[in-house]
Amino acid sequence: xxxxxxxxxxxxxxxxxxxxxxxxxxxxxxxxxxxxxxxxxxxxxxxxxxxxxxxxxxxxxxxxxxxxxxxxxxxxxxxxxxxxxxxxxxxxxxxxxxxxxxxxxxxxxxxxxxxxxxxxxxxxxxxxxxxxxxxxxxxxxxxxxxxxxxxxxxxxxxxxxxxxxxxxxxxxxxxxxxxxxxxxxxxxxxxxxxxxxxxxxxxxxxxxxxxxxxxxxxxxxxxxxxxxxxxxxxxxxxxxxxxxxxxxxxxxxxxx
Numbered sequence: 001x002x003x004x005x006x007x008x009x010x011x012x013x014x015x016x017x018x019x020x021x022x023x024x025x026x027x028x029x030x031x032x033x034x035x036x037x038x039x040x041x042x043x044x045x046x047x048x049x050x051x052x053x054x055x056x057x058x059x060x061x062x063x064x065x066x067x068x069x070x071x072x073x074x075x076x077x078x079x080x081x082x083x084x085x086x087x088x089x090x091x092x093x094x095x096x097x098x099x100x101x102x103x104x105x106x107x108x109x110x111x112x113x114x115x116x117x118x119x120x121x122x123x124x125x126x127x128x129x130x131x132x133x134x135x136x137x138x139x140x141x142x143x144x145x146x147x148x149x150x151x152x153x154x155x156x157x158x159x160x161x162x163x164x165x166x167x168x169x170x171x172x173x174x175x176x177x178x179x180x181x182x183x184x185x186x187x188x189x190x191x192x193x194x195x196x197x198x199x200x201x202x203x204x205x206x207x208x209x210x211x212x213x214x215x216x217x218x219x220x221x222x223x224x225x226x227x228x229x230x231x232x233x234x235x236x237x238x239x240x241x242x243x244x245x246x247x248x249x250x251x252x253x254x255x256x
Contacts (some may be wrong), residue, residue, distance in 0.1 A: 001040040005032055006106065008042075018046065018058055019212040023105065024193075025075045026066045026085055028097040028228060033133065035068055042066045043253050060085075063249035074248045074253075080238060090250055092234035092242055098166070099145040099228045101194065102133060103174060103212050104199070108239045110134035110209055112224070129220035130173065130213035137208040140181075141174050149188040149196075152180055158211065159203025162196050168216075168229065174204050175211035208247075 001008040009019035022044055023032050030036075047059030064075045066128045075087045075095055087095045111132035147166040158175035162184060165171050178200025190196060201208045214223040234242045 001037060001042075002038055004094050005036050005042075013044075013045070015058060016043075016081060018042045020105065021061060022064060022066075025061065025064060025095060026068075027076050027100055027102070028067065028095060029073055029101070029104075029122045030068050031101045032105065033102055033222065033238055034109050034224065037069050040066070040068050044045070045249060045252055063246075063253055065253050074250065076242075076249055078234065078238075078242050078245060080235075088234055088242065088246075090246060092239060092246075094231040096191075096231045097228040098168075098231065099170075099172075099214075101143065101144075101224070101228065102121055102131075103141050103144050103172075104133045104135050104139060104210055105142075107133035107135040107210070109224075110207075112222075129190075130175075131223045132209045132211050133199075134207065134209040135199045136201055137178055137201070139208075139210075140195045141177065141199060141210050143192060143194050143196050145170070145216075146192050147172070147184050147190050149190060150182050152186055152188075154202075157204035159205065160197070160200065161203075164190055164196075169218075170214045171218075172211035173211070173215070175213075176200055176205040176209060178202065178208075212255070 006019055014212045024068050042065065045062045048055050049059055050059040059078060066073045074090045075083065077087055079085050089095060109131060111128060138177040143164060145166045147164040149162060150165040150171065152165040160177040161173060161175045163171060163173045174197060177197035180197045181195045184196050199208050199210050212223055214226055
């Protein structure tokens with residue numbers, strides 16, 4: 001990677017959907033808006049779909065490695081005995097965490113979590129208890145975790161805002177939306193990655209962005225650095241099968 005991850009993916013011959021899927025695999029550990037550096041790299045093994053000797057499409061990502069700031073992350077696709085498909089690291093730990101690191105793909109952080117920031121509209125210093133992701137008006141905003149809509153409406157300086165309630169005493173907030181996604185109302189059940197609204201500049205906003213907050217038992221945490229709980233690893237009874245498959249795929253990645 002010498003500029004943007006998406007550009008590097010295109011140069012490597014990956015389709016736009018494959019690039020997005022690859023980013024999605026590592027999005028629990030890597031913030032593709034903040035963490036990408038020149039010199040980062042990736043490897044990916046994926047299926048191709050061929051007809052009469054001609055490639056007509058791509059299938060699943062089977063394994064991948066993403067090196068970010070010198071640290072390598074791996075992903076291996078595994079089909080469980082019950083037919084479910086999940087991705088795990090080399091040790092069988094789930095790549096999926098209870099929360100995504102960011103609510104918008106490939107957005108730029110325009111304002112960080114800070115206890116003493118000069119407000120761009122009010123022009124006075126006050127705590128900024130979230131992270132602002134700048135993006136074009138209408139860009140989709142995703143729920144970072146499974147949960148329930150606690151509030152969807154207009155709330156002071158937040159403008160159009162959605163507040164989600166999750167397990168373990170966690171709530172997340174998404175502010176300044178242009179509009180809400182269809183079906184977003186108080187009490188609605190929400191899946192991780194589901195689109196809940198679209199970037200706007202409602203409320204006290206100097207430009208289009210999503211203001212994102214992460215709270216634990218009512219206490220604001222820095223969304224960029226807060227530790228994210230993980231999902232379950234490969235079940236004990238399937239570890240041998242996973243190990244055989246992972247060793248084979250990771251060996252191929254190592255030779256690439």
